[in-house]
Amino acid sequence: MLSLITRPALSKYRSLWRSSQAAVRAMSSSGGPSPPYTTLAVSHPAEFVTHVEFHRPEKRNAMNRTFWREMVELFNELAVNPDCRAVVFSGAGEVFTAGIDLMDMANDVLQPGGKDTARKCWQLRKKIVAYQETFSVLERCPKPVVVAVHGACIGGGVDMITACDVRLCTQDAWFQVKEVDIGLAADVGTLQRLPRVIGSRSLVNELALTARKMYADEAKSSGLVSRVFPDKEVMMAGAIAMAEEMAARSPVAVQGTKINLLYSRDHSVAESLDYMATWNMSMLQTDDLMKSAQAAMEKKSPKMVVFSKL
Amino acid sequence: MLSLITRPALSKYRSLWRSSQAAVRAMSSSGGPSPPYTTLAVSHPAEFVTHVEFHRPEKRNAMNRTFWREMVELFNELAVNPDCRAVVFSGAGEVFTAGIDLMDMANDVLQPGGKDTARKCWQLRKKIVAYQETFSVLERCPKPVVVAVHGACIGGGVDMITACDVRLCTQDAWFQVKEVDIGLAADVGTLQRLPRVIGSRSLVNELALTARKMYADEAKSSGLVSRVFPDKEVMMAGAIAMAEEMAARSPVAVQGTKINLLYSRDHSVAESLDYMATWNMSMLQTDDLMKSAQAAMEKKSPKMVVFSKL
């Protein structure tokens, strides 16, 4: 498996791993969710890096109604918090997530009120839109989100990770587009985003139409994840190191990059170039450009440059 | 090569292979096309699974005018036939298909009637649109189509398989976007769909602009096919097993999944999420949801659940 990480990258993570061990252990020892949240633990393992941990380990991080709500609250906050320049998202406990908490959500989905079909549909549609929103906030947050998956990532978990910017996983991770197994077409993002994040439509269709599991090797070769790590500890070090790299660079550049990458996903090349030019006509006037260019010429690390808040 | 199939999958297909041998042999012994069709053999190797075999082996399954017409008729029928929930498509004889039957179609394409350029164009355009339709029916049919390729898949064959949902092939399969070799730009789907089904545009361009052959290994690594099998017999067992998996699940879920996957291919993520919510506001009210969820919780196979016809 180790061959999956390019050698220079690996040695880098090894050394990072050591220096980040304290941080990682601190995280591991986190006593649980960060108030006011009850499903999410928020910490700051490195400068300008926010670590969000899905924390319902006793329920295998099943997504309950509280989780859906808290995600929107937290990421809307992170979107405007100048002290957050990159996010790492992971799951506490044995698996990343078991997907939707059917027990908790049954009322919502299975028993819409009233007798009139149209009115039941109306209520259901509002709920689906609200659930979709939960993951769309990950995209609308202009700060990059690195998601680190270990163990199982099932159903809603796949919907969620496809809305993140970078996907990493451990060698023991597996992914399952579970929805057809429980009688529905996946409706909170997988069918919309999965074909855009991996390069084989045949594979996308196979996964979505048969609900079979996909393991780490195939996730890597298909492009779903861009790196596979031997275990969770190394992965967390790698994820935080990557987030640090992002957080160390000009937030004007990094967040503008994320915004324009998402724009170009949904528009033609010509339209996207036009938008980009209109975006950068002002953003190129940032002081960060001169600071960064100078540091680059002096072979300084971006981490040594101080950028104003954004 | 075998490494191309993940180990658990392989052992699964091995056992499937045995249990499906009878079915596969029955298929192999098919005496030829199923009336009223003269180029297509239709059989039912498993419950709710339709096997369509392109059957002009003596012509290396070259696509003649009859084939183009029969494809539309058959798949329009399958689209509404409630006893069909998944389709396997393969070719009889030594190769999948040699592509367009130039002899048979020369009149159509090479000699449009009349002398006026505009009127010749007008007639040609109607024919091209009709040929395009032949493969677009594969997409419009809401039941998943698994295509199993062995030996050569040339020209029109590539146009065709890119309109299927899942692509499988044997180790000896090869693919060729042949059209530039005979002086035309491929016009029945390859240039439109191939870039959407594999992840390397450089490769797409190379194949389409040089007409070079691509072999199974590259087809797998590029994502054109999601699985490679050692030989045709094992592939057919695997294809039918996969189709059975699809056919065993709620047709409301499976067909809704196909429809929304295709929708999202051609729309932005935001538009596709909106469509999905509007779709599922009613589809979530299906009884299949409860049946499937219950089976899932009881760890039953979906094959044990009985769904109403759709």
Next chain:
Amino acid sequence: MLSLITRPALSKYRSLWRSSQAAVRAMSSSGGPSPPYTTLAVSHPAEFVTHVEFHRPEKRNAMNRTFWREMVELFNELAVNPDCRAVVFSGAGEVFTAGIDLMDMANDVLQPGGKDTARKCWQLRKKIVAYQETFSVLERCPKPVVVAVHGACIGGGVDMITACDVRLCTQDAWFQVKEVDIGLAADVGTLQRLPRVIGSRSLVNELALTARKMYADEAKSSGLVSRVFPDKEVMMAGAIAMAEEMAARSPVAVQGTKINLLYSRDHSVAESLDYMATWNMSMLQTDDLMKSAQAAMEKKSPKMVVFSKL
């Protein structure tokens, strides 16, 4: 590494390599830019094949203002030159390109005239649009462009190669989306085209948000390049051989293929099929079709067919 080239292809390039050595050496011995160009050397290594070499080796092929202008001039000329049917683009000296020549361009980007923010933006936008145009001409030129990368390909180099049709590289090549390192979001094509040419969005995001280097192996497995060669000499032979293949076929077919591949990138499948039919209703009436079809049936090489100029 050699395993990255399929065996039959390799032996082909080996023999090509020998027969093309003269041509390649001739190229290598090129004394520099072809007047009136001062940054580009233009040669004709094979019939209907134009080789464009970026030639500022003493500046590691940094992209200065002259280069941006000359690219537009040259490719607009090649677009209508009937003696050019395929283009190979490469870099002279030790690396493909070090990206933008910051020293030369600082005035343009860093010091737009005037004091009024809006007016400075207005001027900057015009410049960005002009720079974008430099690479968009590669797409608008209907002749295929094969780009051959060795050594470093940094910043603007990535913007550029994603606008080419086929990407090849040597084993020692590396790629870097450098822009965030100097404080800006890449604005001349990378964010718009890179996600469309490779199959892993997680990787695209990682590269663009961290500016890390990507080496040849990952470039191949991710689909950025479709072939990796052991060294520059073999690559150049391979690139020219590939361009010869394209140049040998009907220019009506080849250029129509490029135009429609680009069209389908930015439109839905249905729209692209419609455009294709409207395109081919006339293009199928070319004499090239009969000539090519006949040669194909007689198993002749396309190189033996003479096509009229286009």
Next chain:
Amino acid sequence: MLSLITRPALSKYRSLWRSSQAAVRAMSSSGGPSPPYTTLAVSHPAEFVTHVEFHRPEKRNAMNRTFWREMVELFNELAVNPDCRAVVFSGAGEVFTAGIDLMDMANDVLQPGGKDTARKCWQLRKKIVAYQETFSVLERCPKPVVVAVHGACIGGGVDMITACDVRLCTQDAWFQVKEVDIGLAADVGTLQRLPRVIGSRSLVNELALTARKMYADEAKSSGLVSRVFPDKEVMMAGAIAMAEEMAARSPVAVQGTKINLLYSRDHSVAESLDYMATWNMSMLQTDDLMKSAQAAMEKKSPKMVVFSKL
């Protein structure tokens, strides 16, 4: 009212009216539907002009299931019939149409089979799509369709006329988007096409949300119809005269115009110009161009030019 027709036009129609009286009377005396149709009477009041009359006068031309089916059959035939170059559509009896025949269609819409909500929706969707198709054939038929409305045009009637190319009416005509009155959102075209054919969105919304009647004057001033005639007889003469004008011109020009007008409705200006250029690169090579240009220079009427069939 007469002021609504420009004076030169009126005197023209007056004289046309006389010369066309025979034809119009012949039409009026039509004994009913033309077999095999039972709801549509088809006649040929002028060269290359087809007159289609909705003929269920005893039911106020209510749209029953037979009508929906016959429309598709007829217009698919007219689309390829070279003797038809323009179509006039009108209604027999006292009104243009009373809209959907609720009695006849109640089963279809009100009682979809089965108990499962999802399956009932699935069936309903197929029916809605089929009904939509009934009017979309008017657009897909490349021959211009002039619709002539007298008396009431209610519900489905508005859906229908917005899919025609030119709308005319009598002074006593009125229009009503009736659907909200019977508890549904109009779903066979009005909400999609009405805003595109008239210039006041406030008016569109008012009509669709209140179901109020709109009379001829407002229909003219809002642009729904381009001409208002004093009575049905004059209108029919005018409609046929207009269709004759269209039918007299090059069918390559006229039908290409219709196709491109519809294309541009649904695409950006840039895309539509591109499509137009690709269309006309061949269509300009028609002999009709020379014939027409010569006639124009010689001040001959287009009616004196003989064009080949298309």
Next chain:
Amino acid sequence: MLSLITRPALSKYRSLWRSSQAAVRAMSSSGGPSPPYTTLAVSHPAEFVTHVEFHRPEKRNAMNRTFWREMVELFNELAVNPDCRAVVFSGAGEVFTAGIDLMDMANDVLQPGGKDTARKCWQLRKKIVAYQETFSVLERCPKPVVVAVHGACIGGGVDMITACDVRLCTQDAWFQVKEVDIGLAADVGTLQRLPRVIGSRSLVNELALTARKMYADEAKSSGLVSRVFPDKEVMMAGAIAMAEEMAARSPVAVQGTKINLLYSRDHSVAESLDYMATWNMSMLQTDDLMKSAQAAMEKKSPKMVVFSKL
């Protein structure tokens, strides 16, 4: 002027006017904003009809920061309030609105914090998006909004009314796209929506590029408003009567109509028909359909039908 109201409509409003006088007077005597709002007065002049009055008469209803915020709060509430089925919006005092309250908003727009151009832009963009949102809530609210304009409607007022569904005005009303007069391109909706609500692009451009005033007659003939009333009292009666008509019909039908009209504005006809079919496959199963159809057949007013809440 009275000729601008069709005669039957006028007599209807006359009688309405009398019966509605009490309500209208009640409204007129409103003591001011409805807590917790300080710029908006909310009342219920008829069943299921909400009247929202912009109430800063002493400031000529200039749009201050409070107004922008309260609009979002109120319309998000109305969007889900089942007792609201239609909305009338008007302005208190002498004019509809004088547009943006420059004094109050100067800080926001003219003095974004910080020194770095990029960061100032970033803040400004967030504010513009927030202001745009203020009027987009009018569209996202599925209940129809009838806006009644008297006196001046300047700058932001035009942005706002173009986001409403139906526009009415008094004979003394005038409209002014004021933005170029104060040195900016209108950025909260006018340039995006005005060309879609009126039928003359020449007029749109003239208004937006010269900031000239447009009076009631031209507003009517251009389609900006669909009705002109002699004075405010008659207009308010007419507006409320119209809202009552909307509120009396099935909310499933009316709100589905609004949603699909907006959808079709921004999508092609084919896409909009597809969405409509997917929408109505469930909505046609409403009990409202039977209730409404029965009432229609019995010639009962929709007001006599009782629909469940939505």
Next chain:
Amino acid sequence: MLSLITRPALSKYRSLWRSSQAAVRAMSSSGGPSPPYTTLAVSHPAEFVTHVEFHRPEKRNAMNRTFWREMVELFNELAVNPDCRAVVFSGAGEVFTAGIDLMDMANDVLQPGGKDTARKCWQLRKKIVAYQETFSVLERCPKPVVVAVHGACIGGGVDMITACDVRLCTQDAWFQVKEVDIGLAADVGTLQRLPRVIGSRSLVNELALTARKMYADEAKSSGLVSRVFPDKEVMMAGAIAMAEEMAARSPVAVQGTKINLLYSRDHSVAESLDYMATWNMSMLQTDDLMKSAQAAMEKKSPKMVVFSKL
């Protein structure tokens, strides 16, 4: 007719007429084209206003090959010329334009070189695209273009005026979409832009499919022109006065308005709002805003404000 001009506007033009008489006469006395142009006379009747006169009166301003070329050259120059802030376009002599100069252009269109259909098409397509470009430069020029039409405006003339921003005409003007009369579908803009500039699609279709003439009254009521003037002299005074109004305002505001109006024509409202916000995040920081706002508060005319060059 005079009623077509609103009274206040008329009296304004009357007085303008007097004060502008000198300018207008100067223009009238223009000795002909302005070198180096041979078909275009360029003058400066007011500050920052450029008047472009089509000047081939002896050929009724027929559009010859020189004209097509010169238009591109001139408007590309005006696009970047800071002394031009608004353009008036008119025709010299008795009519605005007789349309394409068939004699001059026959070679281009009627006799593309070569024998191969595909190659002839290829050449024709390049020419059509080039002709389309002639009028698209009017749109790409960010300065507003007011076109003033007198007498005949035929064929290419309609293509042209639909690409201008504001259309004015004299009472004796008439318009004719002539193309079907000479056997072709209009391909340089009419079919793409006419439906977007007027509000009645029935009228657009009627005009394009029958080639009938439309007179000034109908041009006004349909919205093609926004004003009708009694004669050319008054119209020219009015056109220049209108251009002065535009030229007097902040060029940042005016040109940003044109750019965003065109953007919103071809994009959805949501996309257009997003683009607008991204545009104005920098443009709002212009000094023009403060200058203009202050002048507005002091009730000064914009003409008294001095704006920096753009």
